[in-house]
Amino acid sequence: MGREDRQKQGMSCERLERIGHFVDDNYIAPGKLAGALTQVWRRGELALSSVLGLADRERQVPLAEDSIFRIYSMTKPVTSVAVMMLVEECKIALDDPVSKYIAAWEKLGVYAGGFMESFQTRSPARPMLVVDLLRHTSGLTYAFQQNTNVDAAYRKLKVGELPPEGTLEEMIEKLATLPLEFSPGEAWNYSVSTDVLGYLVGKVSGMPFEVFLKERIFDPLGMADTAFHVPEEKVSRFCACYAAGPLASKAASEQGLTLMDDARTSRYLRQPAFVSGGAGLVSTAADYMRFARMLLQGGELDGVRLLSPKTLALMTANHLPGGLDLPRVSRSMYTEATYEGVGFGLGFGTTMAPAATLLPGSAGDFFWGGAASTFFWVDPREDLIVLFLTQLLPSSAYALRRQLRTLVYSAITESGA
Structure with a gap:
């Protein structure tokens, strides 16, 4: 066969x-993952679709290929796109105070001392602005951070936990009684901000x-399973979800996995009381690839335009204070990645300086992942999308996301740069 x-x-x-x-030799065969689906899209075609292992061990x-996955925080880019669609319609603005929509x-x-009963x-x-919610500079936090007295109060009130309790409206009310971790715009802290954005979408729309x-998004893009x-x-078609490491019970199987959410009894089989714009969606490879292709093509897919290319350019620019990268302004690192050379835009992480990441990539590529080790990135310079779907908590269990970047870019023979 010729070259x-x-x-x-x-x-x-x-x-x-x-x-x-x-992936098979290092993760599926040793039992570190039950199953994994990897897709590589380049220059308008699917260059790779690898489907390995089991959906339900x-x-x-x-x-x-049509298995349904919990995508957790890969919900966040979808919610962020929804917000920016409303921004384009001038129904909400990035510099609007959040209190314009949530009077309470x-x-x-801002936290200055004390505990929950005596903050x-x-x-x-x-004031906190809408843009702070999009870029996680709001001063809000997540219950799982376990860093401060504020996130301890989140845990006590069951704010931002997985699975979420109560309703989105009840969470908004509880947050009105809690202090911020810092003054909005001063730092980056992964948080319930995107859940709040979901609330704003409902109120504004x-x-x-x-x-x-x-x-406005799923039906027009043909995302029938999201x-x-x-x-x-x-x-x-629904996958089971597993855990490894600290999240796995002492009764973990010899394969090193513990069943965390059975596909046949999962809470995802019922309409949720809490509709989470930060972590609530399920999806398939085909559906999320269509969403990512829309992003790659500047907000349009198959004649359906959700956003302008200029809006996407704004979303994927670095919006962190002072133009710094995440390690310089972050109050919370939460995955296996160090994020040197990585900024954060309006709903995505974005690569600022590939050399600082010590990984191949392009300035301006953007990405995000989910708690169950799912991950995607879009590289406009290389006309490239990579999607990785599995179901393993936590996402920090293995360095597979970094390994996947190395493997994919190592396969490129003709650069688009």
């Missing part, structure tokens, strides 16, 4: 095949948040 026959969209076929072999159900938040203070606060240097996503729950007719 030209072993190239696909400017990528080496042998090196693309190496990706599946690596207990029932020995093979993983399939007008007097939120001492000070006035913030400026005049329709329930989940309805807005379905009517939703906040799995209907009965699709349960056979």
Whole structure:
């Protein structure tokens, strides 16, 4: 076979095949992952689709291309796109104070001492703005951070936990009683900010948040399997979710995995009371790839335009204070990545300086992942999308995301730069 026959969209076929072999040999065969789906999209075509292992280990159900996954925080880019659609319509602005839409938040203070029953606060240097929610500079936090007295109060009130309790509206009310970790705009802290954005979408659009996503994003893009729950007719395609490391119980199997959420009894089989714009969606490879292709193409796919290319350029620029990268302004590192050379935009991480990351990539590529080790990135310079789906908590269990970047970029033979 000639050399030209072993190239696909400017990528080496042998090196693309190496990706599946690596995942199988190092993660599926040793039992570190039950199953994994990897897709590489380049130059308008699917260059790789690797489907390995099981969707449900207990029932020995093979993983399939149409398997349904919990995407957790890969919900955040979807919610952020919804917000920016409303920004384009001038129904909300990035520099609007959040209190314009949540009046009870007008007097939120910044933590200055004490515990939940006796918090001492000070006035913030400026109000929280909508842009702070998009870039996680709001001063809000997550219950799982376990760093401060404020996140301890989140745990006590069950704010921002997985699975979420109560309703989104109840969370908004509880947050009105808690101090901020810092004055908005001063630092980056991964938080319930995107859940708050979902609340704002519902309030500004005049329709329930989940309805807005379905009517304005999912249906137009043909994302038929993306939703906040799995209907009965699709349960056979739903993956089980597993845990490793500290999250796994002492009764973990010899394969090193503990079943955390059975696909046949999961809470995802019911409509949720709490509609989480930060972590609530399930999706498939085909659906999320369509969403990512829309992003790659500047907000349009198959004649459906959700956003302007200029809006996408704004979203994928670094918006961190002072133009710094995450390690310089972050109050919370939460995955295996160090994020040197990485900034944060309006819903995505974005690569500022590839050399600082010690990984191949491009300035301006953007990405995010989910708690169950799912991950995607879009590289406009290389006309590239990579999507990795599995179901393993926590996402920091293995360095697979970094390894996947190395494997994919190593397969490129014709650079688009």
